[in-house]
Amino acid sequence: MKKEATNAFRQQWIEYVYGLQDRICKALEKEDGRAVFKEDNWQRGENGKGGGGHSRIMENGGVFEKAGVNVSVVYGHITEKMKQVLPVNEGTWFACGISLVLHPENPFVPTTHANWRYFEAHDNEGTVTHRWFGGGADLTPYYLFEEDVIHFHTMLKQAIDPFGQELYPKYKKQCDEYFSNKHRENEMRGVGGVFYDHLYLSSEEEAARLLAFQKANGDAFLEAYLPLVQKRKNTSWNSENKRWQEIRRGRYVEFNLLHDRGTIFGLKTNGRTESILMSLPPTVRFVYNYEPEPGSLEDKLLQACKHPREWV
Numbered sequence: 001m002k003k004e005a006t007n008a009f010r011q012q013w014i015e016y017v018y019g020l021q022d023r024i025c026k027a028l029e030k031e032d033g034r035a036v037f038k039e040d041n042w043q044r045g046e047n048g049k050g051g052g053g054h055s056r057i058m059e060n061g062g063v064f065e066k067a068g069v070n071v072s073v074v075y076g077h078i079t080e081k082m083k084q085v086l087p088v089n090e091g092t093w094f095a096c097g098i099s100l101v102l103h104p105e106n107p108f109v110p111t112t113h114a115n116w117r118y119f120e121a122h123d124n125e126g127t128v129t130h131r132w133f134g135g136g137a138d139l140t141p142y143y144l145f146e147e148d149v150i151h152f153h154t155m156l157k158q159a160i161d162p163f164g165q166e167l168y169p170k171y172k173k174q175c176d177e178y179f180s181n182k183h184r185e186n187e188m189r190g191v192g193g194v195f196y197d198h199l200y201l202s203s204e205e206e207a208a209r210l211l212a213f214q215k216a217n218g219d220a221f222l223e224a225y226l227p228l229v230q231k232r233k234n235t236s237w238n239s240e241n242k243r244w245q246e247i248r249r250g251r252y253v254e255f256n257l258l259h260d261r262g263t264i265f266g267l268k269t270n271g272r273t274e275s276i277l278m279s280l281p282p283t284v285r286f287v288y289n290y291e292p293e294p295g296s297l298e299d300k301l302l303q304a305c306k307h308p309r310e311w312v
Helices: 003-032 080-085 146-163 167-178 204-232 239-258 261-268 273-279 297-306
Strands: 038-043 051-059 064-077 092-104 111-122 128-140 193-200
Touching: 003 051, 003 064, 003 092, 003 111, 003 204, 038 273, 051 273, 064 273, 080 261, 092 204, 092 273, 111 204, 128 146, 128 167, 128 204, 146 167, 146 193, 146 204, 167 193, 193 204, 239 297, 261 273
Parallel strands: none
Antiparallel strands: 038 051, 051 064, 064 092, 092 111, 111 128, 128 193
């Protein structure tokens, strides 16, 4: 593939990602009503020769206890550690993506995570050998409102369906399997969403189709999540609700540090630690062998995490 075409395609994706970051941050600030995002521009490697990114973090808001919406555009030489976790050989790599995690203060408002990314691998002559998209979005409530989960999944399905009716069920199943704590008998950290990786751009036609697919997923996020915030953010809560939220946040931390491939990849490729670990919640609680009261609202949520369901 000609280098000029590759660079033009990259630029299309980079511009989309920065535009999406702006849209999401503006919408979240409006919804929060109190806090604003602080931007932290950073460079990777010596004199920025490995690229960099724009991290936007909002803390102690009226709705969001902590929110991060990060963009990175990074590149470098393929290392031995990268070969262990990615289908790549000798040469160089390029990656660009947006990643967000939103931790609300109110235990009745769900946490959410999403990311959409693009990756290239090149041989020693600089020719592209592999390029793919990956991404997805998932929901982590602390109390189960089935209509909220149905809405979230429905919006994701509607974004994906034009590209193939078979894709949402496939990517929903992959999400259920991926965002689970294997060390806790595959207990999910939440109620899923969609997850996909290594969608290869095998031709120019496929590249255009997958770019449109990736944009459709990114564009659907605010419509999937914000109505849930609007519906639940004024629900009254007490210290026991908060305690349960922090216990479930513990499961979130366990997954991110033990199993999340993005976290592992970032740390193994000398990524920026602050940006990688911005996904962790501000307060968390680990209670030995805690089990909620059978039949309680807390137990209802736990059962949904232990036994994945079809929501659409």
